[in-house]
Amino acid sequence: MPNLLEVRDLKTQFFTSSGTVRAVDGISYDVEEGETVALVGESGCGKSVSALSILRLIPNPPGRIVGGSVRFMGQNLLDLNDEGIRHVRGRQISMVFQEPMTSLNPVLTIGLQLTEMMELHLGLNNEEATRKAAEYLDMVGIADSKRRLKQYPHHLSGGMRQRVMIAMALCCEPRLIIADEPTTALDVTIQAQILEVMKDLSQRLGVALIIITHNLGVVARYADRVNVMYAGKIIERGNARDIYKNPRHPYTLGLLHSVPRMDLPRKEKLDPIDGQPPDLTKLPEGCAFRVRCRYEVEKCGVEVPHLESIGTGHLSACWQKNDLHNAAAGVSS
Numbered sequence: 001m002p003n004l005l006e007v008r009d010l011k012t013q014f015f016t017s018s019g020t021v022r023a024v025d026g027i028s029y030d031v032e033e034g035e036t037v038a039l040v041g042e043s044g045c046g047k048s049v050s051a052l053s054i055l056r057l058i059p060n061p062p063g064r065i066v067g068g069s070v071r072f073m074g075q076n077l078l079d080l081n082d083e084g085i086r087h088v089r090g091r092q093i094s095m096v097f098q099e100p101m102t103s104l105n106p107v108l109t110i111g112l113q114l115t116e117m118m119e120l121h122l123g124l125n126n127e128e129a130t131r132k133a134a135e136y137l138d139m140v141g142i143a144d145s146k147r148r149l150k151q152y153p154h155h156l157s158g159g160m161r162q163r164v165m166i167a168m169a170l171c172c173e174p175r176l177i178i179a180d181e182p183t184t185a186l187d188v189t190i191q192a193q194i195l196e197v198m199k200d201l202s203q204r205l206g207v208a209l210i211i212i213t214h215n216l217g218v219v220a221r222y223a224d225r226v227n228v229m230y231a232g233k234i235i236e237r238g239n240a241r242d243i244y245k246n247p248r249h250p251y252t253l254g255l256l257h258s259v260p261r262m263d264l265p266r267k268e269k270l271d272p273i274d275g276q277p278p279d280l281t282k283l284p285e286g287c288a289f290r291v292r293c294r295y296e297v298e299k300c301g302v303e304v305p306h307l308e309s310i311g312t313g314h315l316s317a318c319w320q321k322n323d324l325h326n327a328a329a330g331v332s333s
Contacts, residue, residue, distance in 0.1 A: 019281035111149030
C-alpha cells in the first residue's frame, strides 16, 4: 500500500536582513494511512515550519519553499496552484494550531466557523451543516453542543476551544490531521483529555495524525513512529519503542535525560542539554549539534552526518551512533 504522505528533501528558507534562515533543511519522512507520526524537538528546530510547508502556509515574503516534494495521495502539493491547494486544506488535510484563541475568529460564533467549512468543502446546506457541527462537538466531548454553537470563542475555556479546533479539523472528514503543539498552555489534566480524544478519534475514523511536540511523554503514549528534529534536519527516526529504549543520537538522549522520572530518587537532578540551539543563519561546520554534544569527535566538526540505518526502520545521523549503547542503557533501565 502506498504511503498517504511522502515528504522528500523538503527545504524551506526565510530571507531576512540578517541572512538566510534554513528553517527546514532537507527533511524526508512518510505517513501511512491511520498512523500517528510525531515530530519532536526544541523550539526553533523547524517542526512547525515543516508542517506549514506541507499546506503551503509559509508567508512569502520572507519565507519560501526552495526544494523538495510533498506527495499526498500521489500528488505533489507543491505543484498545485492556489485554487488547487485550497481544495486540499481543510478538506483532505486539516491542521490544529498551537493557540486556539488566535486561530478562532473572535467575532464569529462557533457554529458559523464550523458550518462555513462544511458548506464550502462538502456542499451542505446550512441546516445539514449545523446538525453535523453539533454531532462533531458531541464527538469531541463538548456537552450541550447546540447551545455552544451559538456562543463565541471567549465564552469557552482553553480546553473547550481546543476541542472546537479538533472538531473543526474533523468536520470535513480529512485523511490527515496535523496537530501543532495541540496542548500548549493547557493544564496537565486537560492535556491528557485532549490527546486521548485525538487518538481515539484517529483510531475510530481512520485518520492519520502528525503530532508536533516537545513533550516526550506525548510521544511515548500516542505516536507510532517518531522523527527527532534539530536545526532544520531530522537527526533520528524510528518507532516510539526504539527511540525510548535504544536512542542512537546524543540529542535524543539529551531530551530523554531532561524528562522527570518517577522511578528515580526525589532529590535526583535532571540532566539538561547544555547550551542553546544554533543560529540557523550561521550554522557551524559539520554536525550542528556538536557544540552542545558530550560525545563529539574530530570528524563531527568536519563532515555533516547523514541518516543511516541502525536497525529495521531505525535511523540516526551521528558519527557516534554505534557507541551510544551504554549511555542509552541509563534511559531504558
